[in-house]
Every structure is written in structure tokens, then in C-alpha cells.
Amino acid sequence: MSATVGLLGRLIYWVVVIGAALQLATLLHVVFPKLHARFGALVTRLILGAAFALAFGPFLYVFNAVFYPDRYETMMAWPHLFAFLLLIFGAIGIVMDAVSYQFTGRVTGQILVEKTDEPADVSPPELPAFAARLEPKLGTDILRLAMQDHYVEVFTSEGSQLILMRLADAIAELDGLDGLQVHRSHWVAAGHVEGVERANARVSLVMTDGARVPVSRSYRAAVKEAGLLG
Secondary structure: OOOOOOHHHHHHHHHHHHHHHHHHHHHHHHHOOOHHHHHOHHHHHHHHHHHHHHHHHHHHHHHHHHHOHHHHHHOOOHHHHHHHHHHHHHHHHHHHHHHHHHHOOOOOOOOOOOOOOOOOOOOOOOOOHHHHHOOHHHOOOEEEEEEEOOEEEEEEOOEEEEEEOOHHHHHHHOOOOOEEEEEOOEEEEHHHEEEEEEEOOEEEEEEOOOOEEEEOHHHHHHHHHOOOOO
């Protein structure tokens, strides 16, 4: 096809390019659903972005050679195209996360578990509402929460899971569970605090899973009142 394609040709070109990009991005998230939990949001975005660029770059070269043969020689060199696709993938992902976080407080799909309106058969009535968000294999024995960018990482006695929501909203859904916020980025279940570590002016709670959770100065009085500082 010539480089002088008309408006319809350009429309077809961009529909195919954008559609293929979206399909590939969705496929990558489906194939690698556990990366967020293992590496965190930033590293996961870099890994998926690199995979996207490696797969989509050759497609663009071939598609442009067929669709715009007269312009093929002027296409970006591979290093530049790879960096461009990596940047585009990251920017789109950040925008999508921000929009989802602002309007829904969570992400649905393969990476995170979607909360439904159906009652959870495995959860007894006395469990907090937050337990409905957890994967069944994690159980409901919640140890602690930690904020990771826009995500809340919840730790249970069986493992961990990332959920896109505010820490304040997660704590509100834990109403009825014996625990408290000890830092702007951390919440702990009182029953899973094993001890206290002090190093100079820093105070940390030792959890049953071996984690050390920092206690900030602004929350120290509440933690002491709860009897967790000894």
C-alpha cells in the first residue's frame, strides 16, 4: 500500500495498531498475573513494558513495511523504537491505574481479585468486609497491611496479595478486627505482634511472620495505649 493512503486507509492503520497494542498489553497481564505481588508496581511495569516493546516492535516494522512501504526506510532505529514503546506502555499504564484508583478504588481482572456482591461462602458472618477481597487460598487470618504506591499489600498466614485501594479504605473495611494503624503506610493485627525492637529512636513491631513493622512517632502513643509497646 502506498504512503499516500487516504483518510480511510489511515483510520484502518491506527485501528489495527491501537487494537493490536491493547490486545498484547491485556495478554501480558493475563500471562503474568503474579508479578505485582512478587516485584511491586514499578518493577512490574518495567518488565511488562520491556516484553511489550520486544513483541510489538517487530510487528510495527512488518506492518509498516506492508502498509507504508515508501516510508519504511525512515522508521525509528530499533533502540529508539524500543525506548519509545517502553515509555508509551508505562505512561498508559499509569493513567489507567490512576483513573481506576480515582473512580473505583480497585482494579478488576487477572492481577487483582475483583470484589463481587455475592456473599463469600467460606467467610463466616463475623469476618470483616475486607476478607471478601482476598483470594481463597490466602485464608482470612490477616497479619498486617502495607501501602505500596497506590496498592495495599495484605499479608495473611498463608501468603500475600496486592489490592488497588487506599489504606484508609482498607482499614475501614477491617472494622471489628483487633488491630491498629502504626504508621502512615502500615496496619497490624494486635494478635500477631510478637515483640518490640528499639534501635536508637526507631521503634518496630516484630510480627509472627518475621516482619519488622515501623512505628512512627505520630502513632506511638496509640500503639502504647493498645499495650503493644510493653
